[in-house]
Amino acid sequence: MFNSGEYNLRVTAASISASVLMAGMAALSGAEAGEAEAKSLLKAMSDYMGSQQSMSFTYDSSFEVVTKDQQKLQLTSSGAVALSRPDKIVATRHGGFADVAMMFDGKTLTVLGKDANVYAQTEVPGSVENLVDELRDKLHRPLPAADLLLANTYDVLMADVTDVKDLGSGIVGGLECDHLAFRTPEVDWQIWIAQGDKPYPCRYVISTKTVDLSPQYTIQVGDWKTGSDATASFEFKNETGATKIEFSKLGEADLDELPKHFSGGAQ
Secondary structure, eight states: OOOHHHHHHHHHHHHHHHHHHHHHHHHHHHHHHTHHHHHHHHHHHHHHHHHOSEEEEEEEEEEEEEOTTSOEEEEEEEEEEEEETTTEEEEEEEESSOEEEEEEOSSEEEEEETTTTEEEEEEOOSOHHHHHHHHHHTSOOOOTTGGGGSTTHHHHHHTTOOEEEEEEEEEETTEEEEEEEEEOSSEEEEEEEEOSSOOOEEEEEEEESSSTTOOEEEEEEEEEEEGGGOOOOOSOOOTTOOEEOOGGGGGGGTOSSSOTTSOOOOO
């Protein structure tokens, strides 16, 4: 027997599904059409960040790893960063495996392992930009979201970008942001930029395309401060009587975001 109520329910469900699909397609078309706007928003963020002589923020981060049996695991940590241009920075990271602080005063880089109560120092004269390069390329200890701290953030982030999308608004930590997505041959990345006269990065997600299951690195920013509000000490004070070790021995102190019992291997 024909049931008009059941028919109407099915038609309504089908109409909703079609509407959702069409809305998704429309959003995608709008994102593609907004490439110029997305670039403009990213450039405005870069100009704002580069113009700040002093800034500080807290962050929560997650770092995904993929096991040999294709299980994706997420390692989380929290910390804080304070920067004074051109040549001073302090950053902390407290996770389940390590509690680490790093200080740079324009001449000397100090890394302190709070759990192990050890520290190491090396000379790295120059700017914060030079330090970022040294940490990444030579010392293999990259700063959290280091690309966002550079004076030329836009140029660094846009290198090798092949696709740009403006995904509209998103809410991060209760704050309305512009949500942008970018693609390169090796990674996809997204960024949420605070709307208004302080366009700082609220959330930054990088997805690698060279590893199975595309593990992600995510950092979410909070307690954003600039100028005189962004106060910090960049001088290392050995208040706990930590033992000094050679910088090359830091790996043995298990201070990395990826602990020793997570060993790398071929995918």
